[in-house]
Amino acid sequence: xxxxxxxxxxxxxxxxxxxxxxxxxxxxxxxxxxxxxxxxx
Amino acid sequence: xxxxxxxxxxxxxxxxxxxxxxxxxxxxxxxxxxxxxxxxxxxxxxxxxxxxxxxxxxxxxxxxxxxxxxxxxxxxxxxxxxxxxxxxxxxxxxxxxxxxxxxxxxxxxxxxxxxxxxxxxxxxxxxxxxxxxxxxxxxxxxxxxxxxxxxxxxxxxxxxxxxxxxxxxxxxxxxxxxxxxxxxxxxxxxxxxxxxxxxxxxxxxxxxxxxxxxxxxxxxxxxxxxxxxxxxxxxxxxxxxxxxxxxxxxxxxxxxxxxxxxxxxxxxxxxxxxxxxxxxxxxxxxxxxxxxxxxxxxxxxxxxxxxxxxxxxxxxxxxxxxxxxxxxxxxxxxxxxxxxxxxxxxxxxxxxxxxxxxxxxxxxxxxxxxxxxxxxxxxxxxxxxxxxxxxxxxxxxxxxxxxxxxxxxxxxxxxxxxxxxxxxxxxxxxxxxxxxxxxxxxxxxxxxxxxxxxxxxxxxxxxxxxxxxxxxxxxxxxxxxxx
Numbered sequence: 001x002x003x004x005x006x007x008x009x010x011x012x013x014x015x016x017x018x019x020x021x022x023x024x025x026x027x028x029x030x031x032x033x034x035x036x037x038x039x040x041x
Numbered sequence: 042x043x044x045x046x047x048x049x050x051x052x053x054x055x056x057x058x059x060x061x062x063x064x065x066x067x068x069x070x071x072x073x074x075x076x077x078x079x080x081x082x083x084x085x086x087x088x089x090x091x092x093x094x095x096x097x098x099x100x101x102x103x104x105x106x107x108x109x110x111x112x113x114x115x116x117x118x119x120x121x122x123x124x125x126x127x128x129x130x131x132x133x134x135x136x137x138x139x140x141x142x143x144x145x146x147x148x149x150x151x152x153x154x155x156x157x158x159x160x161x162x163x164x165x166x167x168x169x170x171x172x173x174x175x176x177x178x179x180x181x182x183x184x185x186x187x188x189x190x191x192x193x194x195x196x197x198x199x200x201x202x203x204x205x206x207x208x209x210x211x212x213x214x215x216x217x218x219x220x221x222x223x224x225x226x227x228x229x230x231x232x233x234x235x236x237x238x239x240x241x242x243x244x245x246x247x248x249x250x251x252x253x254x255x256x257x258x259x260x261x262x263x264x265x266x267x268x269x270x271x272x273x274x275x276x277x278x279x280x281x282x283x284x285x286x287x288x289x290x291x292x293x294x295x296x297x298x299x300x301x302x303x304x305x306x307x308x309x310x311x312x313x314x315x316x317x318x319x320x321x322x323x324x325x326x327x328x329x330x331x332x333x334x335x336x337x338x339x340x341x342x343x344x345x346x347x348x349x350x351x352x353x354x355x356x357x358x359x360x361x362x363x364x365x366x367x368x369x370x371x372x373x374x375x376x377x378x379x380x381x382x383x384x385x386x387x388x389x390x391x392x393x394x395x396x397x398x399x400x401x402x403x404x405x406x407x408x409x410x411x412x413x414x415x416x417x418x419x420x421x422x423x424x425x426x427x428x429x430x431x432x433x434x435x436x437x438x439x440x441x442x443x444x445x446x447x448x449x450x451x452x453x454x455x456x457x458x459x460x461x462x463x464x465x466x467x468x469x470x471x472x473x474x475x476x477x478x479x480x481x482x483x484x485x486x487x488x489x490x491x492x493x494x495x496x497x498x499x500x501x502x503x504x505x506x507x508x509x510x511x512x513x514x515x516x517x518x519x520x521x522x523x524x
Binding site for chain 1: 231269312322
C-alpha cells in the first residue's frame with residue numbers, strides 16, 4: 001500500500017488553513033476598496 | 042430531549058439561535074430598504090461590487106454539508122475524501138468565464154430560464170424548468186432538514202423547532218430584502234465561516250501535531266492515507282461533475298451573474314472558487330486527528346463538532362454552532378430568492394400573467410417565497426431521513442445541463458435538438474445508472490451522455506444563432522414590451 005508522506009499531509013492541511021485565512025482577509029480588503037471607490041452595491 | 046452527541050448545552054443553543062435569528066432578520070430588513078424596484082429586489086440593482094460578489098458566491102456554495110460533511114468525508118475516505126470534496130470548487134472557477142459572457146449577452150436578463158427560452162425555445166425551456174425547480178426545491182428541503190438535524194445534534198434543540206426557526210428566519214429576511222438582504226448577509230456569513238474554520242483548525246493543531254496524527258493513522262487506519270483509495274477516486278469525478286452541473290444551470294448562480302457589475306462577475310467567481318477550494322480540507326482534517334486525540338467517535342456525521350468541542354471546550358462548540366448556522370442560512374436564503382425568482386419570472390410572468398405590473402410581480406414574488414418556505418417546512422416536518430437523499434437524484438439531471446448551457450453560451454451552432462435531447466437522454470441514462478450502478482456514477486453518465494448528444498447534434502447543425510436575440514427587453518427595466 002502506497003501512503004501519502006507525512007510532509008504532504010502537513011503541507012495540505014497547513015496550506016488549506018492559510019488559504020482559508022487569506023480568503024477572509026481578502027474579502028475584508030476588497031470591501032474596504034469597494035467602499036473607497038463607492039462600488040459596494 | 043438532548044441529542045446523545047450534543048456538544049453544547051440547550052440553553053446556549055437557544056440563546057445563540059435567538060441571537061443569530063434576530064441579527065439576520067434585522068440586517069436583512071435594513072439592506073432590504075434599498076430594494077425599491079423589482080430589479081432591485083431580484084438582482085440587487087445589478088451593481089454588486091467585487092467584495093460582495095465574491096463573498097456571496099463563496100458563502101452560498103459553503104453549505105452545512107461543506108462544514109459538517111467534510112469531516113465525515115475525511116473520517117471515512119481520508120485524504121482523498123477531503124480532496125474529492127474540494128473539487129466542487131471547480132464549478133465556481135469554471136463558471137467565472139460564463140458569468141462574464143452571461144452579463145455581456147444578457148444585460149437585461151433575469152433568470153437562467155430566460156437564457157434557455159431565448160436560446161433553445163419553449164420545449165427545452167419546460168424541460169429545463171422542471172430540472173431546475175426540482176433541484177432547487179430538493180436542495181432547499183435537504184438544507185431545512187439538515188438545519189433541524191444539526192441544531193438538534195449540536196445543542197439538543199428539538200428537530201422541529203430548529204428546522205422551523207432557521208426556515209422562518211431565512212424566509213423573513215429574504216421576503217423583506219430580496220437579493221440585497223441575501224448578498225449582504227452572505228458577506229458576513231462568509232467571514233464567520235472562514236474565520237470560524239481557521240479558529241477551530243488552529244485550535245486543534247495546538248493540541249495535536251501532524252506527526253502524532255500521521256503516526257496514529259499509519260498504525261490504526263492506514264487506508265485513510267492510501268494514495269490509491271478507489272472509492273474516493275471515483276467520488277472525485279462524481280463530485281466534480283455534480284458540482285459543475287449544479288452551478289452551471291442553477292438560477293442561484295445566474296442571478297448573481299446578472300446582479301454583479303459588468304466587469305465583476307468573472308473575477309468574483311474566480312476568487313470565490315479559490316477561497317472555497319481549501320474549505321473542505323481546512324474544515325475536514327480535524328476528523329483525522331480524532332484517533333490521536335483519543336476521541337471515541339460513535340457517530341461519524343458528528344465527528345467535526347465532537348473534535349472541536351473536545352479540544353476547545355465550550356468556545357469550540359459555540360464556534361461550530363455559529364459556523365453551521367451561517368452555512369445553513371447562506372444557502373437557504375439564496376435558494377429561496379433564486380427559486381422564487383425562477384417561478385416568478387419564468388412561470389408567473391412568462392406563462393401565467395405576461396401583463397403583470399411591477400407591483401403585482403412583487404406581490405407574487407412575496408407569496409412564492411412564503412409558499413416555498415411553507416412547503417419546505419411541511420415536507421421537512423416529519424423528519425423522513427430518506428428525503429435528504431432525493432437531492433442526489435438531481436445529480437444526473439443537473440449533470441445533463443452542463444453542455445447545453447456551456448455550448449449555448451459560446452457556440453453559434455449549438456442547436457435546440459442537441460440541448461433538448463442532451464438534457465432528456467442524460468437525465469434518463471444518469472438515473473438508470475444511479476439505480477443500476479451506484480450514486481457515484483450517476484452525474485458522470487448524465488454529463489457524458491449529454492455531451493455526446495450535444496456535440497453530435499452541433500456537428501450536424503445548420504443553425505447559426507444570433508446572439509442579439511438573448512438581449513431581451515424587459516418591461517420593468519426598459520419600459521418596452523417583451524417578445
